[in-house]
Structure formats: C-alpha cells, structure tokens
Amino acid sequence: MPLPYHERTHDCGALRASDVGKTVLLAGWVDNFRDLGGMVFVDLRDRGGITQVRFDPTTDPRAHEVARALRSEYVIVVRGEVVHRGDKVNPNLPTGEIEVKAHEIDLLSKSKTPPFMIADDIETNEDLRLENRFLDVRRTPVRRALMLRHRITKTIRDYFDRHGFLDIETPILTKSTPEGARDYLVPSRLQHGSFYALPQSPQLFKQLLMIGGLDRYMQIARCFRDEDLRADRQPEFTQVDVEMAFVQPENVMQHIEACMAEVAEAAVGVEVPLPLPRISYADAMRKYGRDAPDLRYDMTIKDVTAAVAGAEFNVFRDAVAAGGVVRCIVLTGGASMTRKETDGLTEEIKGIGAGGLPLVKVADEGGKTVFQTGIAKFIDTDTIRPKVLEASGARPGDLILFAAGTEANVSKYLGWLRTTLAERRGLIPKDQWAFCWVVDFPLFGYDEEARAIYPMHHPFTSPKDEDLHLMRVGDPELPPREDLLKVRAKAYDLVLNGIELGGGSIRIHRSDVQARMFQILGLSEEDARAKFQFLMEALQYGAPPHGGIALGLDRTVMLFGGFSSLRDVIAFPKNARAVCPLTDAPSVVTREQLKDLGLDRLHE
RNA sequence: GGGGCUGUAGCUCAAUUGGUCAGAGCGCCGGCCUGUCACGCCGGAGGUUGCGGGUUCGAGCCCCGUCAGCCUCGCCA
Numbered sequence: 001m002p003l004p005y006h007e008r009t010h011d012c013g014a015l016r017a018s019d020v021g022k023t024v025l026l027a028g029w030v031d032n033f034r035d036l037g038g039m040v041f042v043d044l045r046d047r048g049g050i051t052q053v054r055f056d057p058t059t060d061p062r063a064h065e066v067a068r069a070l071r072s073e074y075v076i077v078v079r080g081e082v083v084h085r086g087d088k089v090n091p092n093l094p095t096g097e098i099e100v101k102a103h104e105i106d107l108l109s110k111s112k113t114p115p116f117m118i119a120d121d122i123e124t125n126e127d128l129r130l131e132n133r134f135l136d137v138r139r140t141p142v143r144r145a146l147m148l149r150h151r152i153t154k155t156i157r158d159y160f161d162r163h164g165f166l167d168i169e170t171p172i173l174t175k176s177t178p179e180g181a182r183d184y185l186v187p188s189r190l191q192h193g194s195f196y197a198l199p200q201s202p203q204l205f206k207q208l209l210m211i212g213g214l215d216r217y218m219q220i221a222r223c224f225r226d227e228d229l230r231a232d233r234q235p236e237f238t239q240v241d242v243e244m245a246f247v248q249p250e251n252v253m254q255h256i257e258a259c260m261a262e263v264a265e266a267a268v269g270v271e272v273p274l275p276l277p278r279i280s281y282a283d284a285m286r287k288y289g290r291d292a293p294d295l296r297y298d299m300t301i302k303d304v305t306a307a308v309a310g311a312e313f314n315v316f317r318d319a320v321a322a323g324g325v326v327r328c329i330v331l332t333g334g335a336s337m338t339r340k341e342t343d344g345l346t347e348e349i350k351g352i353g354a355g356g357l358p359l360v361k362v363a364d365e366g367g368k369t370v371f372q373t374g375i376a377k378f379i380d381t382d383t384i385r386p387k388v389l390e391a392s393g394a395r396p397g398d399l400i401l402f403a404a405g406t407e408a409n410v411s412k413y414l415g416w417l418r419t420t421l422a423e424r425r426g427l428i429p430k431d432q433w434a435f436c437w438v439v440d441f442p443l444f445g446y447d448e449e450a451r452a453i454y455p456m457h458h459p460f461t462s463p464k465d466e467d468l469h470l471m472r473v474g475d476p477e478l479p480p481r482e483d484l485l486k487v488r489a490k491a492y493d494l495v496l497n498g499i500e501l502g503g504g505s506i507r508i509h510r511s512d513v514q515a516r517m518f519q520i521l522g523l524s525e526e527d528a529r530a531k532f533q534f535l536m537e538a539l540q541y542g543a544p545p546h547g548g549i550a551l552g553l554d555r556t557v558m559l560f561g562g563f564s565s566l567r568d569v570i571a572f573p574k575n576a577r578a579v580c581p582l583t584d585a586p587s588v589v590t591r592e593q594l595k596d597l598g599l600d601r602l603h604e
Numbered sequence: 605g606g607g608g609c610u611g612u613a614g615c616u617c618a619a620u621u622g623g624u625c626a627g628a629g630c631g632c633c634g635g636c637c638u639g640u641c642a643c644g645c646c647g648g649a650g651g652u653u654g655c656g657g658g659u660u661c662g663a664g665c666c667c668c669g670u671c672a673g674c675c676u677c678g679c680c681a
Contacts, residue, residue: 038638052641072631090641113632116615119642124615127673181680201681227680228605351677457681493681503681552681576674 003106005077013049017097019082024100026051027077027108029138030070031118040067044078044100045118047143052090052099053078063105073111073118073135078102126567130581133572145569148267149557153220155266156240156553159259165218165242170205172222176531177203181225184235192598198224201550203458204535206243207507210546211538217243220553226578231565232499232555235578239502240556243548249490249506252549253278253437256494260435260501260556267560270433276494280440285407289415291441294498295434297427301414303327304402307387313378315358319404326404329414330392331421334399335361335372342374342399345417354413357401362389364396375402419498435496440464443489444520446481452522453484459517460535461505462490462547473516484520494551496559504549511539 009024028046040055055067063078070076080102090096115132116124120140129136136142157167173196176183183197199205201223209217221241229235244252254275261272277295284293287300305326308316316326331337346357360371360379369389371380379388394400403413422428443463445456455461463471467487472479490506508514514536518528529536557569567573574580594601 032641034640034643036638036640036643037636039640040638041640041643043641054639057638085639088639088641092641096641113614117631122615125611125673128615225680228678230680231675233680500681550681577672581673 003077003079003104005106005108008077011048012044012046012051013094015051015082015095015098015100017084020084020098022082023079024082025077025079026053026100028075029111029118030072030074030076032072033067033070035068040064040070041099042067042070042076044076045138049094051095052085052093053080053102054083054099055102055105059101060103063102066105066107067102070107071111071113073114073138074107075109075111077106077108079104127575127581130567130573130575133582137571142568145557145561145563146571148561149553149569151266152263152557152560153553155263156220156259157218159262160216160218160242160255163216163255165216166214167219168209168214168217169219170199170202170221172198174199174205177201181227184224184226187597187599189596189598200225201239202241203460203550204532206241206548207460207535207546208538210243210245210507211541211543213245213544215245217241217548229574229576229578231567232558234554234566234570235574237566238553240551240553241548242504242550243546245544245546247506247545247547249439249492249547252504252506252547253492256549256551257435257437260494263556264433264560267557268433272433272435277436278439279436281438281442282440284438285411285415289411289413289418290498291438291493292495292498292500293436293438294419294422294428295436296429296432296497297422299329299331299418299422299427301327301329301411301418302392304388304391307391308379308384311379311381311384313358313375315355316378316402316404322406324405325407325410326402327410327414328388328392328400328402329418329421330394331399331401331425332395333397334401334421335363335397337399339373345401348420349413349416352412352416353409354403355405358404359399359401362394362396362398362400369396371400433496435494438493438495439491440488441491441493442485443467443487443491444484446485453481453520455517455521457489457491457503457505459521459523460507460514462508462513464488464490468513471513471516471520473513478520490547492549494549496556499555499559500552501556501559502549502551504547506545506547509539509543509545511536511543514539 003025005027007025008027010026012026012028015024026044028044031043031045031050033043034041038057042053042055043050044053055064057064078100080100082098083101085097085099114135116122116128116135118135118138137146160167173186176197177200181200183200186196186198188194188196202219202221206217219241221239222236223239224236226235227233242252242256257274257276261274264270264272279293281291284291287293289301303325305320308326309320311317319326342357342359349357359374360376361373363370363372371385379385388394388400392400401414401417403410441456443456443461444453447454470479470483470487491503492505493503494501508517515525518525554566554569558566561569563569572580572582579585
C-alpha cells in the first residue's frame, strides 16, 4: 500500500528530541545520501529544513533496498520512528539531535542530475541559476529571501489594514503616467494603432481614489519601466504605494516610519527608535554630499571656504571668486595612504568630472601640527593652517581631501569620496539600520543642457505653503528662474543606509496651482489635458488635500536580507538585458498574432 | 549607445614566453564498506577551450569580428 503523502505529520525542520518515539510521515527531496554498504543515511529536505533518515537492512530490508537506489533530488515519502541519535548528534542541524528510523519508503519521483548542486554555498554563474530557477529556489538562501519577502509584505499589509487603509487594485493596462521613463506598450486588438501602457506607478489612480473620497489607500503594486537595468533596477518591480487625504507630510511620514519599524522588527529583529531623524535636502547635500545620506558613519563634509581665504592656490581662489565653495572631508588615519593610492583616487575622481584632488596629510613635527605633501605648500601657513584644522577637525595622522567649485559639484565629489573611502577602508559598521527622512526638497530643478525647468519629484507635487508666493499663481508673468529654484516642496524621501527606499509628496489639490505648475514646466494646457486629462478634470470637482508615498519593496527586502542584487529577492527576475532566462521572454510571436493586432514586423 | 570584466568537462577553476597541457576538485556511473552527516576507499566515463575568421611550422594563449553573461556611465526615482 502506498504511503499517504497527503498526510505528512511534520516538515523536515520540525522534529526535536521531544518528539522521540513518535511515528512520523515525512516527504521531500533527497538532499544527500550516504550508503555505508549496510546502513544508508538520507538527508531529507523540504521547505522547513533537513532531517536525517536512517535505513537499516537488518530491521527494514525492503525500505533499505529502495533507499540504496536513491539519488540527489529524488522525491520520496518515508514513514518511520523518531529516535534520538545518542552520542551521534549533529550540532550543525536544528534537527540534529534526532533522526527518523525509516520503516517504509515510497519513491514518488526521480530526478535527472541537476545542472548545479543544490547547496547553500555554491558559486555558480547566475545565468544558469536563473535558467533553472525552480532548482535554485530549493537552495536555502533563495528560499530564505522569498520567505523574508513574504514576511515583510505581510507585515506591511497588516500595518495598513490596522490603520484603516483600503487595499485597492489599479489597472495594469492603462495610459502612460507622468514619470519620465519609457513605457512598456501593449497594442490594442480592437483599435489598431492604439496602445496601452503598463503603469510606471499607480500615481494618478491613487490621487483619483483620494478625490473619490476613499481617504486612505494602499497597494503593493507592480510597476514597469522600460529602461536599462542595474543590479538594483528591474524592468518590473514592486512598490508599496500609499495615499492619504487631508494630510501634511508629517502624517504620511509618521505612518511610514511606524510601518517600517514593524518591518525592521519582523525582518531582522531590530528595534528602530522613532521618530526617525529628519534632514533637509540642503543639509544632506552639504554634510553628506548626497540626497540619500548614509548615517551609519560620520566623516561629514566640512566647509573651509573662509579658512582658506587668502591661500595662494588658484583652484581655491578661482572657485571662491566665482561664488563657489571650498569644502573637505577628513579621513582619519589617512596619512598612511601611499602616493600610489592617492594618485589612484585622483584618477578615479577625475572620472566623475573633478579637475583633480587637492589634499594634505596632517603630521606632528616636534609637537607642532603641520600639513605635508599635496597642496601643503599653499596652505601650510601659520595663518591658514590653524583655521583649516579648526574647521575640519583634522588631527595628526589624518588625510584632508578638498574640493572646490560650485556647491553642486563639491557635494558630488566629496559625497563620492565619503562613500567610496568608507566602503574601501571598512568604516561602515555592519548590522546597523540607519533610517532617515530627507525633507524640504526643491520643487524644481534646472537642466543646464536642455535649459529647462523640470520637476524634482513629479508635476503634482505641492510647494510648501510658505514658498507658494514665489510661484505667483494668477500673475500672467512667470516668476524668474532663481525664485522658482528656491521653492521647496512638500516632498520627502525615506533613506536606509544610504539607499533611497522611496519618496513621496503632498499633491497639489488646487486646480489653479496645478495649472501654474504646468505653465512653469512649459506644458501647454492642451498638452497637460492630453496627458493627464482625467486628473485635471477630477481636480475641479472638490479635491481634498492629499499626499502619499511609494516605497521600493524589492529594495527593502534586499537591504534587510543583506543581498546585493534585486534578482536575489525576486522569484523570477529578468537579467541585465531584461530577458527572463527561464522562459526566454521576450520572444517572437506568430504572424497571426501580429495581424490581429494590426502590426507589421519592422525591418531594421 | 559608450566603457570594463568574463567565457576551458555537468559545476568551480588551472594550463610559465605560442611548443605532449586537454588537467584538478566537486558532481556523475560502477564496485566495496553497518553510525555516516563535505562519509571513506578502488575503478571509470565525460571536452567543437562560446562561435567565425586570421597570423604562425604550431593557437586555450596573439589579432579581427561576433554572440552571451555580469558590472558601470548615459538613461532611469
């Protein structure tokens, strides 16, 4: 009689010494087998873990005979007795105190030899793993990632459910949304020549839900963007999408940080102190050189513009004369860097656009602190040196690295140096979870090349109340550019360990302000209507003040799981060329399919 | 679209300056083995060196092209 595999009593990670004496039914895959000639040991694996099963020819000859023919990844079901291993416990296994003495076994399914070993620590090329993802997910790290992802999404859903948010689905076949990425298009069979777009985000729909009076919305939403990929970018990805009515930024931030604290607790068992620190965009750029600061370590950027005033160093002098700044970071103990190392850094920073890398080493010379090498001959004077030391906080043994020029460039270079040096010199503490909010973003940016004002976030972002006057709503004249660049937005980004988890804003709910916004962006009323017609219309029927946020779920799981690629936390990811190695999508379709859609194959 | 790295057995890799270099470990197959848990021991099979072309007496190695994978800039919140 076949064993009733549908009546499993435990999973393969469940049994402990307290279960000794029980008769159990386990099913799973052969992880490993050791045939000692007489005794056969099988490590049986399922989602729960691994249990050793023993086959003894003297007591169960028939089961033993079947067991001898087992191979890796065969699927079996066994019935037997839980016995204690005595002095043979395996401390490496949670179930290592016991084993199952099998009395009966059924072979349910054979397996070809897998193309790679199903082991935790294999170093196989990722392509092969993705082609055989159904085997890859049998490995503990992959399974652990997917289980963590489930735990996190479940925590998020529970949080929002508890706080009155409605989980509402929005269309996948839709119209292009305002984000700037390329759309994935889906041709219409019923209207040849027309296309749906897959949503880059549910942005407009969630705003409509607020205007519709649903008050609180959330969705774990799939989003699509047809751009080139990176380790942290996939063509389809998942956002935790949230929107609330009658709120200011603080309301949204408080919910999100409370939710993320629960996620951190559930994912890594860490208690995140609330409220999270808030840093203005301007401060983040000035102190950390990035709009997504990594607060796990210090090494902040210091301003030395005043301290180096009067230095006979043209790079500094020209920068200040042009209205720029001189700033630096201090690398503690960096004076031990060799000339080769600092030259290498110089080359690298030139690669991101810097003209060079001015630096000095700080040394102690007979009780006196002095600057050496680099640009020491320009700034190692009794007037400048003390001021630089004071402003930078540098001490003997340190290395001071400078950048001079426009604020934006100086931030870029020093921000790069800060993160690069911290990474390479191991200054980043492990197992820390440094969240922060970056707030007070500029509403507009200016694209030097296109000579155009563009929205930093998206065109529905509300200005801060105290900056609204700068937009001169109602005035036929457009405000000057420098005024516009001063306008701060009701926008906020959530950052974890220097990586942006997501961002959001309070939206414009006044149709006159929204119209002004489009005007400033150079979008004609017709363009705006063509693109966002339904939202423009809706805004005229009593739109409540509303706002929300979108968080990258994949990135969140990646960070909490300690992974370095989004592919590690997605069940069936695409590769760097947006191909699914498992299904081989995208693929060619038949002529008939094209004909139905009114499409012709393009010839290059 | 640009740049970089990689491609040798099922997997991970090695092969000095171009010269018996087609190799190792794991896996796989067969045999032996009653306390293994990375079991052990003995034996065996397995290769279009990504693909195409070129240089050369001779190419895994050099050159050109091409394909694929990864990283990255552009692009993209």
